[in-house]
Amino acid sequence: MRIIGIDPGLARVGYGIIEIENERKILLDCGVIETGKDKKEEDRLYEIFQDLNELINHWKPTVAAVEKFFFYRSSTTISVVQARGVIMMVLASKKIHVSEYSPAKIKLTIAGSGKASKKDILDAVMYNLDLDKPPKPDDSADALAIALTKLNEDGFN
Template identity: 35%
Template sequence: MNATPIRVMGVDPGLTRCGLSIADGAAGRRVTPVAVGVARTPADLPLAERLLRLSNAAEEWLDRYQPDVVALERVFERGNVSTVIHTAHGVGVIMLAAARRGLDIHEYTPSEVKKAVTGNGRADKAQMTAMVTRVLGLAEPPQPADAADALALAVCHCWRAPQLARERAAADLAARAGAGR
């Protein structure tokens, strides 16, 4: 049970479309959506300009919504090295913006998010969107898929935060016990 409310910024990183979301986690598995959107950058702009636009969007969301933590999709090789590199640049921009604010950053693989939200680590986009819509009690599915994925990341972290806190407390206790020897 999550006794402490938490505000999570979920990020589905991408350079052309970066899904952004804010969700509040509360006791139990209750998650309330606050905001969802997509930051877009035109592919015909120079990389530096695209990263600047993404950075500005991330900074605006962080300042406006004041999340406690950022949850983002871990970059992995998808077969197109250029896409991976561009996505990694975007992740760096998001991480830097969060780090400037002293926020914890948690990365989740797509299969971890799918497993947390649907119970199936191989769920497809339609299943994920349907579950995000249902879990958050939304009237309509979030569009585009990047927005739904950003919400899924926020939900995943809200549900995992209590366990992560227990693990951190146990590690701290063990470290203090070891230091007292």
């Protein structure tokens, strides 16, 4: 089983790819898709579309886990929702099953508390993947936490 975890955003889309091999979780790749602030929004969305397609074509995940978006009063809300729509469209076009998780569910599953701190999440990601150093940037660590939530749900804890 190969999973891609995705932390949606317009400026940065975090991703993490984990493979289960002999009941071990193996980190294959993690990082961010960054879009330039100087570009038009439609160009940034297209960049996410292209880069995510490339990642999926390269790694060929069989399932995906994506953070659910909760509406906050913010000037970036619409942009993030649009980016998430692009992400969901790419996953659907590749026939990849998607599971969605709220931030509180991810925190509870990974760190044992729905109010866990960023550090708690990072420590749990490092522990679960047997990493010596934290994945950078934070968006990629968040994406790995999202993927680990799905794996935990499927009994790979």
